[in-house]
Structures are given as structure tokens and as C-alpha cells.
Amino acid sequence: MKPQRPISLRKPRPGIVVPRAKPRRFYGLGVPGVDVTKLAGKLIVIEGADGSGRSTQIARLVAWLEGSGHATVQVGLKRSTLVSEELDQAQQGNILSHTTLSLFYATDFADQMENIILPALRAGFMVLADRYIYTLMVRDMVRGMDAAWLRNLYGIALAPDVVFYLNVRPEELVERTFAKKQALDYWESGMDLGLSRDMFDSFLQYQALVAAKFKELQRSYGFTILDGHCSADELNVELRRRIESVLTG
Amino acid sequence: MKTFAELGFPGRLIAVEGLDGSGKSTQIYLLKRWLELQGLKVFFSEWNSSELVKNATSKGKKRELLSPTTFSLIHATDFADRYERQLVPLLRGGYIVLCDRYIFTAFARDTVRGCPSEWVRGIYDFAAMPDLVFFFKAPLETSLQRILDGRPQLKYFEAGMDLRLSSDPYESFRIFQGRILEQYLAMSTDFKFLVIDASQPIEAQQNIVRDLIASKLDLNKYMKLKHSKKP
Numbered sequence: 001m002k003p004q005r006p007i008s009l010r011k012p013r014p015g016i017v018v019p020r021a022k023p024r025r026f027y028g029l030g031v032p033g034v035d036v037t038k039l040a041g042k043l044i045v046i047e048g049a050d051g052s053g054r055s056t057q058i059a060r061l062v063a064w065l066e067g068s069g070h071a072t073v074q075v076g077l078k079r080s081t082l083v084s085e086e087l088d089q090a091q092q093g094n095i096l097s098h099t100t101l102s103l104f105y106a107t108d109f110a111d112q113m114e115n116i117i118l119p120a121l122r123a124g125f126m127v128l129a130d131r132y133i134y135t136l137m138v139r140d141m142v143r144g145m146d147a148a149w150l151r152n153l154y155g156i157a158l159a160p161d162v163v164f165y166l167n168v169r170p171e172e173l174v175e176r177t178f179a180k181k182q183a184l185d186y187w188e189s190g191m192d193l194g195l196s197r198d199m200f201d202s203f204l205q206y207q208a209l210v211a212a213k214f215k216e217l218q219r220s221y222g223f224t225i226l227d228g229h230c231s232a233d234e235l236n237v238e239l240r241r242r243i244e245s246v247l248t249g
Numbered sequence: 250m251k252t253f254a255e256l257g258f259p260g261r262l263i264a265v266e267g268l269d270g271s272g273k274s275t276q277i278y279l280l281k282r283w284l285e286l287q288g289l290k291v292f293f294s295e296w297n298s299s300e301l302v303k304n305a306t307s308k309g310k311k312r313e314l315l316s317p318t319t320f321s322l323i324h325a326t327d328f329a330d331r332y333e334r335q336l337v338p339l340l341r342g343g344y345i346v347l348c349d350r351y352i353f354t355a356f357a358r359d360t361v362r363g364c365p366s367e368w369v370r371g372i373y374d375f376a377a378m379p380d381l382v383f384f385f386k387a388p389l390e391t392s393l394q395r396i397l398d399g400r401p402q403l404k405y406f407e408a409g410m411d412l413r414l415s416s417d418p419y420e421s422f423r424i425f426q427g428r429i430l431e432q433y434l435a436m437s438t439d440f441k442f443l444v445i446d447a448s449q450p451i452e453a454q455q456n457i458v459r460d461l462i463a464s465k466l467d468l469n470k471y472m473k474l475k476h477s478k479k480p
Contacts, residue, residue, distance in 0.1 A: 030365075032317050032318070082309050082323075096301065096330065097333035098333075103325050103329050106322050107322040152367075156318055
């Protein structure tokens with residue numbers, strides 16, 4: 001009996017795009033022992049404040065991508081096996097100083113990048129990141145940490161295929177947060193910065209500072225800023241359109 | 250990069266560096282006793298000892314979860330925690346801070362593990378330079394013997410097993426330590442290490458260390474305040 005030949009694709013089905021592997025780069029000096037020339041998958045990052053619609057959009061993008069025949073993996077901050085628990089504890093107690101917290105977050109990021117993001121990309125998955133190094137950098141920059149130091153630190157990060165920043169006015173973020181849980185988060189209000197003793201006030205000031213830093217980072221990291229005020233449907237159409245061109249490109 | 254003295258701190262930081270088995274921990278302990286017994290303000294800090302980060306580090310090590318990058322970052326986190334919460338405040342308060350290993354340990358180990366040297370040095374550039382660094386230089390064989398004589402259970406990362414240098418932990422440890430020694434020697438001049446011949450008797454080494462410190466620091470400045478009696 002003749003061995004059966006594997007079935008190969010003669011003509012692609014309309015609608016399913018097979019992305020080509022593209023050589024990648026790290027932002028800086030990278031991590032040792034990792035070959036980034038053979039990554040078939042795509043890394044798609046969604047950035048934005050809490051309440052900017054990140055999780056809603058990611059959930060819808062996952063459904064859409066899977067429907068289009070792409071395998072997906074989701075990552076986010078503080079989800080590493082290595083340090084997520086300890087990081088949580090440290091944050092609850094609010095006892096770590098800035099450099100320490102910053103390095104702890106970088107450890108969490110590196111662990112996920114090496115153990116989830118890179119293997120998934122190698123296997124041809126679409127990786128959807130709910131925030132990436134930019135949030136980490138912005139949080140630290142707002143707290144007065146040196147930008148050059150942060151750039152070197154996060155030189156370990158793989159440059160994504162596309163980064164979206166969902167821009168929403170602080171006043172709108174308050175509305176959305178209250179509608180969801182009737183309380184502001186200590187860190188998302190930047191209470192550790194001592195901007196104001198009034199949490200509401202602090203939240204507005206802090207979110208404005210964060211948005212300004214994001215725009216500053218946008219210049220060197222070149223991400224796409226999207227208007228987060230439009231409806232979830234409109235926003236999703238826009239995201240799909242842009243991601244489609246990443247997949248075919 | 251400036252030392253604590255150059256930055257105007259009233260305290261002084263003294264670090265010891267060297268391979269495992271170089272005898273540096275014994276020397277810094279004797280140094281600590283000498284300073285304490287004179288009634289000076291002394292604080293001792295060890296590499297990899299921050300309470301908060303320790304859990305994560307030991308979990309990572311036990312389960313062999315660490316890559317060169319996360320190994321480097323988690324130790325930097327540990328160092329930052331001790332640096333910001335203990336070392337800097339104590340140095341402000343005029344303490345003599347003794348460190349068993351300082352940033353040079355990271356420079357040597359992480360570079361041997363393949364992390365780019367500029368990246369590692371960049372991460373630690375929030376830390377000031379020690380006022381004095383003693384490097385305990387023993388021939389590689391001597392350090393190896395001191396550690397390996399008891400045929401100890403070498404730990405995975407300690408033996409550099411993650412580098413896949415050899416499947417035999419003892420052989421791996423030898424190669425790993427040899428590479429770290431090369432890194433130390435390469436840094437020695439740049440960072441003005443005070444090199445102590447660690448093959449000498451313990452007492453002879455301690456004598457040199459105490460002499461050097463007495464000649465470089467005005468120890469009276471670091472006296473504890475006498476308690477004034479309550480009326």
C-alpha cells in the first residue's frame with residue numbers, strides 16, 4: 001500500500017488568511033537564547049486605561065479570529081507563573097518602592113514573554129496582549145522614573161506587529177468605572193502619587209498624566225491611537241480592519 | 250558612576266565579592282565583629298535576602314522556572330528592595346553598611362548566563378558604587394575544593410546547570426565558576442577592586458582588610474550615640 005500523502009492546500013479558501021512568517025526584532029538588546037527569525041504568529045497589543053474597553057474588544061477579537069481559523073492565546077499583566085502571586089501581595093501592602101515594583105513587573109513580563117508569547121508565536125498563534133510594556137513604562141514615568149532606564153530594561157521586549165491605544169477621556173473613564181463597580185481603584189487613581197487627597201480628583205489628574213505619557217511614548221514606539229469614545233461595534237470594525245491588513249501584510 | 254561618599258552620603262558602603270568558597274563571608278563576618286565591638290553603627294546585608302522577593306525566587310529556583318533573563322530580573326528586584334528600603338536610609342543615617350555581594354555579582358553571573366552586559370549594567374545603574382570593594386581572589390581550584398570537598402548537594406542554578414555546560418553537576422559547577430572568575434578579573438581594574446589574596450590564612454587576610462579600612466575611613470565618625478541618661 002502506498003503511504004498516504006498529506007493533504008496540502010492547493011487553493012486557499014476564501015476568508016482564511018495564512019500569515020507569512022516575518023523576521024522580528026526586540027526593542028533593545030533582547031533576551032539570550034531566543035531566535036526571533038522564525039515566528040509565524042502575530043502579536044497584537046491593546047493598550048488603554050481600565051474602562052477603555054480593552055477586555056470587551058479583546059473578547060470580540062478572539063471570537064472573530066477563531067472564527068476566521070486562527071488559533072489565539074491571550075496574555076496580560078501580572079499573570080506569570082513565576083511572580084504574579086507575590087506581585088499581588090506586594091501591591092496589596094503597598095510596601096515596595098518604585099524601582100523594586102518596576103523590576104518585579106518586568107520579571108512578570110519577561111516570564112510571560114519567554115514562556116507564553118514566544119512559544120505561541122513560534123507555533124503560529126495569534127497572541128492578543130491585554131496591555132504590554134507601554135503601560136508599565138508609562139506608570140513608572142509618571143512616577144518620575146528615568147525613561148532611558150526603562151527603555152533599556154524593556155529592550156527585552158519583542159516588538160509587536162501592531163499596538164492599539166484606546167484613548168478615552170478621564171471624565172468618561174470615571175463614568176464607566178462607576179457604572180461597573182461604583183468605586184475607584186487605588187492604583188488607577190494614582191493615590192500613591194499624592195496628587196490630591198480627594199480620590200475623584202486624583203483619578204482625573206492621574207489619568208490625564210498617563211494619557212499624556214502615552215502620547216509621548218507613541219512617538220518612539222509608533223502605536224495606533226484609536227478613539228475609545230465611539231461604540232464598541234464601531235471600534236471593533238476599526239480594529240478588525242487594521243488587524244486584517246496585518247494578517248495579509 | 251559615583252560612590253556614596255561622592256554623592257555626599259554620611260554613611261559608607263563596603264562590599265565583598267568573590268567566588269563561592271573564596272572565604273569572603275568569613276572575612277566580612279570578622280570585619281563586622283571588629284566594627285561592632287568598637288561601638289560603631291554597622292549593618293550587614295546579604296545578596297538575595299529580601300523577605301518579599303524571596304518567595305518568588307525560591308519557587309523559581311526549586312521548580313527550575315528561571316531563564317537567564319528572569320534570573321537576572323528577580324535578583325535585581327531583590328537588590329532594589331534591599332537598596333531602597335534598607336541600604337539607602339541607613340547610609341543616610343551615617344551607617345557603615347557591609348554587603349556580602351553587590352552589583353558585581355550580578356554583572357558576573359548574568360553575563361556568564363548570556364545576558365547582554367550593557368543591559369545588566371543599565372538595570373543596576375540606579376545603585377551607587379560602594380566606597381570600598383574587597384575582592385577575595387583565590388585560585389579556582391582552591392575555591393572549588395572548599396565547596397566540593399564535602400560533596401555537597403549542588404543546587405541547579407548554583408551549579409549553572411541551566412547553561413547546559415555538562416550533565417554532571419560537579420563538572421558544570423567547575424566550568425561555571427571558572428567563567429565567573431574570568432568576569433570578576435575583567436572588572437577588577439574598572440571598579441577598583443581591592444584584591445585580597447584569599448589563599449593566605451584567615452587572620453592574615455583580616456589584618457589587611459582592617460588595615461585598609463582604618464586607613465581609608467575615619468571610623469570615629471560612625472560611632473553610635475551614647476545614650477544620655479534620663480534625668
